[in-house]
Amino acid sequence: MSPFSILLKRLRLSRGYRQKTLAHHLGYEASYLSAIERSEKGPPRQDFIQRLIKGLELNEDEKQELFNALNASRRQFSLPANASAEEYALIRKLEVQLGKLQPLPIQMIEMALKFQESLTGSNQQPSEN
Incomplete structure (x- = not known):
């Protein structure tokens, strides 16, 4: 599980949302939210993030935690040009x-x-x- 998937589920549960309810609240299909929470989909695009921040009314600490989890969940990276x-x-x-x-x-x-x-x-x- 990615750090983002774990955090998303924790935030959802802390607000008392079921996947289907939160997905509807954010304007997404429940299957999409479920796939993100299971790490079947990579970190979502900025539109989802902005809707999530607004929909869950994240405070500044939670926003920072969210962005840290997004960064830690990147699936792709580039080797530096000077790698041996x-x-x-x-x-x-x-x-x-x-x-x-x-x-x-x-x-x-x-x-x-x-x-x-x-x-x-x-x-x-x-x-x-």
Whole structure:
């Protein structure tokens, strides 16, 4: 499940909406809202987001959380032009495992990334393309 899907469901439930009711309130089909909550559809377009903010009357903290979840739920990214051949190979190996990774390998990958950050002093987020 994507961070956005999890947040959307939590916000919906916190407001006491059923999927069908919220979808109708926002002007969408219930099947579309359901697909987003199940991560079958990627993060929605800006029109949906604006209707969601208005329809659920999100406060500033909730809006920020929503935008953070949207960013964390991006399904596509671009490798930087200066990525090495080894980095390309690593991404391809990781790509075939996505959706199947167990908690321990995820923790090990996170540890390796933290180690890399400590070596380079870099904690920069990748730029969106």
